[in-house]
Amino acid sequence: MPNLKDLKIRIDSVKSTQKITSAMKMVAAAKLRKAQMSAESARPYAERMEAMVGALAKSFDGVQGAPELLAGNGKDEKHLIVLVSSDRGLCGGFNANIGRFARNKIAQLQQAGKSVKVLCLGRKGRDQVRRQFGETILETMEDLTKNGAQYSDADAIALRIRTMFEEGEIDVCTVVYNKFVSAITQEVTPLQVIPFQLDEVESNEEEENDELKALYEYEPSEEDILEELLPRNLSVQIFRAMLESFASEQGARMAAMDNATRNAGDMIDNLTLTYNRARQAAITSELIEIISGAEAL
Amino acid sequence: MTDTVQFELVSPAKLLLSEDVEMVVVPGGEGDFGVLxxxxxxxTTVRPGIIDIYENDKIAKRIFVEGGFAEVSGTRCAVLAEEAIALDELNRDHAEARLQKANDALQAADNDIAKKDAERELRAAEAMLAACGA
Incomplete structure (x- = not known):
């Protein structure tokens, strides 16, 4: 039977842990709102751009001489994985999930005889990959999401990826990030950015696009616009992945901290029960002692 | 037919402006064009320069954009710009600092892509400085 003082100390310590986790939950909730808003407000630009690229890309479908960013350079040997994770932990399975996905993917690609490089955005993702595939990590960028995702950062990363692509260091580039589904669910999503793939958002507007495509005039030529558009589009894709990942991180943290707070509550209840029992037992045994002492007289 | 165009100015971070205007003049890659x-x-592409929004045959708003793309349809004109600043909020010191930085970046650029990027930045900074005087 643990003594009363020990129990009291445990209860107090769990209580203070609970205070911390519930505070973290509130902070995450507030940040989530902000992150969701910025993801929301980034949408018009991304959607417009996607529609434009979509309309233009269609006219290059299967045509020789399409820009390499769109069509790829015909090889599939050197892969770059951009791993978007968080800098901080305590957000449930957020980083573990994305880390597991990345490790599987790396192993798969390596087994197929491809070379793989990893660019980590966020410290925790690096920690996940480092143990097994430390030699594949090119660089880790930290503190990208300190004040929410910044477009200028995404642009710098995109520039770097483009440079590597142009110099033939990579053939295919995939961004792996946690897609924001709802405040409590995230989905690990691989997004291939080089060569560019039209994704489902675009296909929803297919009809509209077909209509538009027939009507549009291009100035200067389609090739020139596409040439300008594709690098920007890469930046936008990366920016979007960063925004989604940041929102997901806050959502995951909120859920994790909500759980932790609840668990701490359960623990406090249990400990309090044990504490009360112990106290009652102590009182009872004291009473017995007094009574039997009195009887003995 | 309506007598206004829905003008939208969008940056990667958010929708900056969305309003109905009589006419808007956009600095296109191949020369300025007005949208009625x-x-x-x-x-079309947009070069760094000033977007003029007209109301009652007068310029109601002037906005500096640093390049991007424009999508025009009969009733809508959407400009995608990486950065846009209202003309009266432009700051000459800021523009000069930026020009300096762009120059440095161009000097430091050691490959084609970085160079291209730096040149683009340089053009944007030059246009910004020019816009300060406008």
């Missing part, structure tokens, strides 16, 4: 209702649908 019923304009031919068009996709």
């Amino acid at each position: 209702p019923g304009h031919t649908p068009m996709l």
Whole structure:
């Protein structure tokens, strides 16, 4: 039977842990709102751009001489994985999930005889990959999401990826990030950015696009616009992945901290029960002692 | 037919402006173009420069953009710009510092892509400085 003082100390310590986790939950909730808003407000630009690229890309479908960013350079040997994770932990399975996905993917690609490089955005993702595939990590960028995702950062990363692509260091580039589904669910999503793939958002507007495509005039030529558009589009894709990942991180943290707070509550209840029992037992045994002492007289 | 165009100015971070205007003049890659209702649908690049929004045959708003793309349809004109600043909020010191930085970046650029990027930045900074005087 643990003594009363020990129990009291445990209860107090769990209580203070609970205070911390519930505070973290509130902070995450507030940040989530902000992150969701910025993801929301980034949408018009991304959607417009996607529609434009979509309309233009269609006219290059299967045509020789399409820009390499769109069509790829015909090889599939050197892969770059951009791993978007968080800098901080305590957000449930957020980083573990994305880390597991990345490790599987790396192993798969390596087994197929491809070379793989990893660019980590966020410290925790690096920690996940480092143990097994430390030699594949090119660089880790930290503190990208300190004040929410910044477009200028995404642009710098995109520039770097483009440079590597142009110099033939990579053939295919995939961004792996946690897609924001709802405040409590995230989905690990691989997004291939080089060569560019039209994704489902675009296909929803297919009809509209077909209509538009027939009507549009291009100035200067389609090739020139596409040439300008594709690098920007890469930046936008990366920016979007960063925004989604940041929102997901806050959502995951909120859920994790909500759980932790609840668990701490359960623990406090249990400990309090044990504490009360112990106290009652102590009182009872004291009473017995007094009574039997009195009887003995 | 309506007598206004829905003008939208969008940056990667958010929708900056969305309003109905009589006419808007955009600095296109191939020269300035004005958009009135019923304009031919068009996709074009935008060079760094000033967008003029007209109301009652007068310029109501002038906005500096640092390049991007424009999508025009009969009733809508959407400009995608990486950065846009209202002209009266432009700051000459800031523009000069930026020009300096762009120059440095161009000097430091050691490959084609970085160079291209730096040149683009340089053009944007130059246009910004020019816009300060406008």
